[in-house]
Amino acid sequence: MRLTCTVNGTEQEVDDVWEGESLLYVLRERMGLPGSKNACEQGECGSCTVYLDGLPVCACLVAAGQAEGRQVGTVEGLADADALHPVQQAFVDAGAVQCGFCTPGLLVATHDLITRTGRPSDAETREALAGNLCRCTGYEKILDAVRLAADRMGGDR
Amino acid sequence: MSTPTRTPTGAPAHLTGPGSGGVGDSAQRPDGVLKVRGEFAYGSDLWMEDMLWGVTLRSPHPYARVVAIDTSAAAQLPGVHAVLTSEDVPGEKVYGLELADQPVLAVDVVRYQGEPVALVAADHPDTARRAAALIRVDYEVWEPVTDARTALGHPTTDALHESDAEVTELSRESAHLHPEGNLVRHLKVRTGDPQPTAEVVVVGEYEVGMQDQAFLGPESGLAVPADDGGVELYVATQWLHVDQRQICSALALPPEQVRLTLAGVGGAFGGREDLSMHVHACLLALRTGRPVKMSYNREESFFGHVHRHPATMRYEHGATRDGQLVYVKAAIWFDGGAYASSTPAVVGNGGTMGIGPYVVPNVHVDCYGAYTNNPPCGAMRGFGSVQTAFAYESQMDALAAELGMDPVELRCRNAMEQGSATPTGQVIDSPAPVAELLRRLEAMPLPAEADGEVDLRHMPGGVSNTTHGEGVRRGVGYAVAYKNVAFSEGYDDHSTARVRLEVVGGEPTATVHTAAAEVGQGLVTVEQQIARTELGVEQVTVHPKDTTVGSAGSTSASRQTYVTGGAVKAACEAVRGQLLARAERLVGRPVPDLRLAGGQVVSDAEEIAVPLADLLGGEAVEETVQWRHRPTEAIDPETGQGFAHVQYAFSAHRAVVDVDTELGLVKVVEMACTQDVGKAVNPQAVVGQIHGGTAQGLGLAVMEEILIRDGKVVNPSFTDYLIPTILDMPPMRVEVLEYADPHAPYGLRGVGEAPNISSGPAVLAAIRAATGLPLARVPVRPEHLTGTS
Ligand code: FES
Numbered sequence: 001m002r003l004t005c006t007v008n009g010t011e012q013e014v015d016d017v018w019e020g021e022s023l024l025y026v027l028r029e030r031m032g033l034p035g036s037k038n039a040c041e042q043g044e045c046g047s048c049t050v051y052l053d054g055l056p057v058c059a060c061l062v063a064a065g066q067a068e069g070r071q072v073g074t075v076e077g078l079a080d081a082d083a084l085h086p087v088q089q090a091f092v093d094a095g096a097v098q099c100g101f102c103t104p105g106l107l108v109a110t111h112d113l114i115t116r117t118g119r120p121s122d123a124e125t126r127e128a129l130a131g132n133l134c135r136c137t138g139y140e141k142i143l144d145a146v147r148l149a150a151d152r153m154g155g156d157r
Numbered sequence: 158m159s160t161p162t163r164t165p166t167g168a169p170a171h172l173t174g175p176g177s178g179g180v181g182d183s184a185q186r187p188d189g190v191l192k193v194r195g196e197f198a199y200g201s202d203l204w205m206e207d208m209l210w211g212v213t214l215r216s217p218h219p220y221a222r223v224v225a226i227d228t229s230a231a232a233q234l235p236g237v238h239a240v241l242t243s244e245d246v247p248g249e250k251v252y253g254l255e256l257a258d259q260p261v262l263a264v265d266v267v268r269y270q271g272e273p274v275a276l277v278a279a280d281h282p283d284t285a286r287r288a289a290a291l292i293r294v295d296y297e298v299w300e301p302v303t304d305a306r307t308a309l310g311h312p313t314t315d316a317l318h319e320s321d322a323e324v325t326e327l328s329r330e331s332a333h334l335h336p337e338g339n340l341v342r343h344l345k346v347r348t349g350d351p352q353p354t355a356e357v358v359v360v361g362e363y364e365v366g367m368q369d370q371a372f373l374g375p376e377s378g379l380a381v382p383a384d385d386g387g388v389e390l391y392v393a394t395q396w397l398h399v400d401q402r403q404i405c406s407a408l409a410l411p412p413e414q415v416r417l418t419l420a421g422v423g424g425a426f427g428g429r430e431d432l433s434m435h436v437h438a439c440l441l442a443l444r445t446g447r448p449v450k451m452s453y454n455r456e457e458s459f460f461g462h463v464h465r466h467p468a469t470m471r472y473e474h475g476a477t478r479d480g481q482l483v484y485v486k487a488a489i490w491f492d493g494g495a496y497a498s499s500t501p502a503v504v505g506n507g508g509t510m511g512i513g514p515y516v517v518p519n520v521h522v523d524c525y526g527a528y529t530n531n532p533p534c535g536a537m538r539g540f541g542s543v544q545t546a547f548a549y550e551s552q553m554d555a556l557a558a559e560l561g562m563d564p565v566e567l568r569c570r571n572a573m574e575q576g577s578a579t580p581t582g583q584v585i586d587s588p589a590p591v592a593e594l595l596r597r598l599e600a601m602p603l604p605a606e607a608d609g610e611v612d613l614r615h616m617p618g619g620v621s622n623t624t625h626g627e628g629v630r631r632g633v634g635y636a637v638a639y640k641n642v643a644f645s646e647g648y649d650d651h652s653t654a655r656v657r658l659e660v661v662g663g664e665p666t667a668t669v670h671t672a673a674a675e676v677g678q679g680l681v682t683v684e685q686q687i688a689r690t691e692l693g694v695e696q697v698t699v700h701p702k703d704t705t706v707g708s709a710g711s712t713s714a715s716r717q718t719y720v721t722g723g724a725v726k727a728a729c730e731a732v733r734g735q736l737l738a739r740a741e742r743l744v745g746r747p748v749p750d751l752r753l754a755g756g757q758v759v760s761d762a763e764e765i766a767v768p769l770a771d772l773l774g775g776e777a778v779e780e781t782v783q784w785r786h787r788p789t790e791a792i793d794p795e796t797g798q799g800f801a802h803v804q805y806a807f808s809a810h811r812a813v814v815d816v817d818t819e820l821g822l823v824k825v826v827e828m829a830c831t832q833d834v835g836k837a838v839n840p841q842a843v844v845g846q847i848h849g850g851t852a853q854g855l856g857l858a859v860m861e862e863i864l865i866r867d868g869k870v871v872n873p874s875f876t877d878y879l880i881p882t883i884l885d886m887p888p889m890r891v892e893v894l895e896y897a898d899p900h901a902p903y904g905l906r907g908v909g910e911a912p913n914i915s916s917g918p919a920v921l922a923a924i925r926a927a928t929g930l931p932l933a934r935v936p937v938r939p940e941h942l943t944g945t946s
């Protein structure tokens with residue numbers, strides 16, 4: 001089938017998509033956007049988190065066809081050109097990135113959290129990021145990064 | 158709370174300093190920006206025009222004879238380019254890290270569920286998977302051997318003090334899974350009185366379940382056939398050269414024709430020490446003449462790498478009335494699963510360090526590794542020391558209870574220190590602040606008790622709303638552990654570094670080239686930091702990791718900062734030597750205080766400052782150095798005595814838990830860790846290792862276990878194999894101590910594993926304290942706490 005959707009603001013059209021392919025597969029293997037990760041492909045780890053019409057979803061659980069005509073946002077679209085989004089910068093500065101495989105999903109989830117809440121409490125952060133597994137950091141520095149990003153983005157609460 | 162506090166260090170002051178980007182600074186990782194932009198290329202991200210996808214057909218049976226394989230239907234499916242079986246392996250049919258006993262593809266017998274049997278390459282991963290399903294394999298299914306002691310013919314029930322855990326003969330009745338029998342290794346430690354007695358004796362039998370590394374980045378890589386008949390492999394791994402050796406042997410190609418480059422690694426934790434898709438992808442690429450990508454999904458990943466050995470352990474501790482340890486006897490069985498992998502070395506660690514960081518005059522340890530038909534077990538962070546720590550620390554708590562003594566006091570009274578002898582007769586010749594680690598934990602404030610208002614999010618069971626505090630009891634537990642750093646028992650453990658200094662764009666720039674795998678821990682940052690410190694330059698490029706430079710050894714055993722760090726330092730020193738000599742030639746006489754700093758050759762005494770750019774001009778200075786830590790020795794096979802380990806790492810944890818005693822639910826409220834790291838080369842990364850190690854230890858204590866029934870894995874998914882989420886992890890306090898090890902570069906100690914060892918036993922101790930239950934098995938499950946198991 002042919003799939004047409006908007007990814008990070010750019011119209012994308014791909015042919016020969018097999019019905020069984022997920023949005024994650026199409027992003028990674030057909031659109032040259034491997035930033036969203038494939039740690040489980042069963043909806044359990046959050047490494048594939050992307051925006052679909054503004055809502056964070058697990059791209060591995062979205063059939064490619066479901067994205068037809070919709071807006072997709074991935075980690076590659078968080079910042080323009082060479083700049084880093086404050087959420088990305090905070091993850092780097094706080095040491096929240098080790099192997100980094102969880103990072104793209106966490107960045108999208110954190111971006112969504114801070115956009116929605118301004119300055120989340122730690123308990124809110126833990127709840128919001130509970131679907132994003134990280135095997136390397138024990139999450140302490142991810143919490144540091146969320147606080148840092150919220151501070152820098154000037155959210156209030 | 159995650160900022161380290163540090164004690165003074167032995168490292169020279171001019172090497173350290175915030176913002177220097179050198180040794181001791183929390184320099185930022187060079188791959189961080191790529192990773193947050195989604196541009197870092199992990200093994201599973203690799204892509205080439207024209208590439209094919211490889212998949213693996215695996216055995217559904219834990220033990221069976223392969224009667225016949227029919228690949229014809231699979232080969233005929235449109236889109237399929239190759240279907241391979243063991244007949245297509247041109248070289249050695251078996252491989253292995255320490256013993257070559259594992260088939261590249263099943264030859265005639267499969268020995269575990271998930272053993273690779275055949276391969277398919279196709280133009281779409283789903284086509285490849287459908288083709289694999291069309292391969293017909295006829296099996297004659299055999300009864301699996303699923304218990305280590307049964308496999309060895311050892312009695313599975315008897316009290317340690319009755320039998321002294323004597324070795325019985327290998328049972329000739331039980332199936333011999335391998336020609337040499339089912340014993341992979343038996344390690345003995347014997348010191349002191351063989352028949353000791355003591356006033357107070359505690360005996361316990363403990364069990365640790367099978368843990369998975371659960372790295373997030375799947376096993377993956379891309380093999381590209383080369384014009385010279387060889388192959389280029391881009392792969393996520395832990396040790397390029399040991400992979401290369403095994404791939405060459407299977408492909409019957411010389412090393413020049415098997416060139417490896419490290420792809421981005423999404424965590425490792427030991428699970429990438431053995432080969433996974435490496436040979437398979439190369440075979441398919443060489444057969445099809447096309448690039449072949451392989452990337453496991455999560456279910457396959459559970460079958461695609463070795464796990465942490467499950468262990469059964471019987472311990473007997475004898476002490477005086479006032480709490481002095483008199484003897485420890487232990488029998489430890491590691492279930493190695495179907496193939497040896499690194500079981501011999503795991504047994505080495507389990508046995509030599511099996512009684513913990515305590516001084517004990519009389520020790521009698523038997524540590525066994527066995528073949529069974531369970532999934533193969535090998536390296537995982539903590540490597541043979543994690544399992545025994547649950548047992549020896551549980552014993553210390555049991556002894557403290559028996560003596561009516563405070564558990565921390567008992568530990569401190571028996572703690573190792575510098576100058577103490579280990580049970581293997583090794584005198585500890587660098588700081589061993591075991592008691593201080595515990596005392597510092599004790600001095601930390603405890604988290605506040607829940608009061609008044611109930612926030613479900615802080616309750617056991619969380620927002621499932623299972624309790625508002627009824628039946629919830631708090632417990633506090635301590636544990637301390639130690640582990641060897643780097644490879645032991647006489648292994649020629651070395652690393653190689655090539656350092657080049659030249660002027661790039663007017664700036665003196667160093668390039669560091671090693672084959673040391675960056676798996677997330679931050680070695681690439683450390684390599685840069687060392688070059689900055691040693692060469693006095695800011696710009697340091699880390700060359701891609703590949704096999705065009707000599708082996709760096711494995712990224713495991715907490716060894717890379719020590720050993721590859723040592724090699725980078727030595728190569729920098731050689732480069733520096735050349736530069737200083739050149740500067741002296743320029744000046745025309747020796748200048749004793751000549752050094753490199755700020756991109757210049759400087760002498761304060763003679764007020765010389767020559768920019769490196771001028772000194773080098775268009776030339777480059779390059780040095781390649783192979784570096785070794787001081788040698789260790791093989792241990793005596795009958796007594797275990799010998800200088801087995803080059804360095805020890807020490808850490809301790811305090812855990813605070815709330816347990817809903819009615820439902821058996823555990824909420825870890827806080828973890829605190831103290832660790833001696835010798836020298837924190839990158840304090841931020843050190844603390845990150847401690848956090849991550851703590852989390853994996855906590856996971857094993859309360860949730861992580863690969864469940865096996867009749868040799869088959871019951872829960873190969875993140876739905877059923879749980880790892881700690883951000884809700885499961887509590888806030889952590891970390892205190893980092895820096896007592897320099899005079900034998901190590903900068904005085905540093907390997908960091909990554911120790912916190913993974915002491916964390917779980919502290920959690921277990923805290924749960925015991927909360928519930929009053931003996932709890933001799935991890936992970937602790939609700940039914941163990943409610944008495945309904
Ligand atoms: S890859 Fe989608 S949730 Fe894990």
Ligand code: FES
Pocket residue numbers: 096097098099100101102103133134135136137373423424677
């Ligand atoms: S940084 Fe490795 S999984 Fe999170």
